[in-house]
Amino acid sequence: MMEQGIFFTILTGFFITVLLSPVFIPFLRRLKFGQSIREEGPQSHKIKSGTPTMGGLVILLSIVATTLFMVAKYDSISTNTFLLLFVTVGFGLLGFLDDYIKVVKKRNLGLTSMQKLIGQIVIAIIFYFIYKSTAGFTPEIGIPGTDLSLNVGWLYVAIIIFWQVGFSNAVNLTDGLDGLVSGTASIAFGALAVLAWNNGQYDVAIFSIAIVGALLGFLVFNAHPAKVFMGDTGSLALGGALATVALMTKTELLLVIIGGVFVIETLSVILQVASFKTRGKRIFKMSPLHHHYELSGWSEWRVVVTFWTVGLLLAVLGIYIEVWL
Numbered sequence: 001m002m003e004q005g006i007f008f009t010i011l012t013g014f015f016i017t018v019l020l021s022p023v024f025i026p027f028l029r030r031l032k033f034g035q036s037i038r039e040e041g042p043q044s045h046k047i048k049s050g051t052p053t054m055g056g057l058v059i060l061l062s063i064v065a066t067t068l069f070m071v072a073k074y075d076s077i078s079t080n081t082f083l084l085l086f087v088t089v090g091f092g093l094l095g096f097l098d099d100y101i102k103v104v105k106k107r108n109l110g111l112t113s114m115q116k117l118i119g120q121i122v123i124a125i126i127f128y129f130i131y132k133s134t135a136g137f138t139p140e141i142g143i144p145g146t147d148l149s150l151n152v153g154w155l156y157v158a159i160i161i162f163w164q165v166g167f168s169n170a171v172n173l174t175d176g177l178d179g180l181v182s183g184t185a186s187i188a189f190g191a192l193a194v195l196a197w198n199n200g201q202y203d204v205a206i207f208s209i210a211i212v213g214a215l216l217g218f219l220v221f222n223a224h225p226a227k228v229f230m231g232d233t234g235s236l237a238l239g240g241a242l243a244t245v246a247l248m249t250k251t252e253l254l255l256v257i258i259g260g261v262f263v264i265e266t267l268s269v270i271l272q273v274a275s276f277k278t279r280g281k282r283i284f285k286m287s288p289l290h291h292h293y294e295l296s297g298w299s300e301w302r303v304v305v306t307f308w309t310v311g312l313l314l315a316v317l318g319i320y321i322e323v324w325l
Helices: 002-030 043-048 056-073 079-103 113-132 153-174 180-198 202-222 231-248 260-279 289-295 300-324
Strands: 140-142 149-151
Touching: 002 056, 002 202, 056 079, 056 202, 056 231, 079 113, 079 153, 079 202, 079 231, 113 153, 113 231, 140 153, 153 180, 153 231, 153 260, 180 202, 180 231, 180 260, 180 300, 202 231, 260 289, 260 300, 289 300
Parallel strands: none
Antiparallel strands: 140 149
């Protein structure tokens, strides 16, 4: 029965997003919630100016509705379910504030870096104290490919903060091309769902699969040429959720592989900034890395499909290491 539930979860998440998006996109247009394109970005992106953003709201609605419906249907409601939704919605609301300031207040940078960081840390700390009181909590980090784990004691709160803040920002940085995050994130969540299922964590698996369904539905409208962008509302929520699923399944370190595309994108920014400040030279034509390939002559669709492929290979590698190695 649970196997059928996984399939039904994907379909439910997919169809909720597909049905809501045609209603929501014109609504965003009427509100003039259009994307502003940064002046320093690739010139080819200028044509995207005005495309509705904040589509992450549809993704969030689909995730919440699908998850609650499915866990209730299969009696899998748990504290973990509500913690996962808390982090996802919390980071999503933070992203919504960022998007709102950009498109309504006409401040292209949205929230300041410090405001965003404080919000992310507060959500992570609240999550820690609630998660700490649950039966499944252990301050341990799983060692990939083994049955071993490392007890880090009170340092685990720092790991939670670092992972949730780090991956929410990493997914946010990656969200620069049509369908890039929708595809790579659905692959990563699919891999984590397999691992959660293998651990017998069906509530976590259902949540992860609900996100896969929601993202595949969103991809119908977000693939090139995109009719809507998820904005920070979607990317921050997905990054926070990705980190939280990894924390709950004790695949924290493995997420570096499964979410490798996001890690590589972030490293490209760090290396670019460090190189320019120390040597006065750039390593890439532009960062994050996907822009480098665009400026190297690759079509947007080619870049996206290549990154999807890399994400898929890394996801398979992660599953292999955890399940079969």
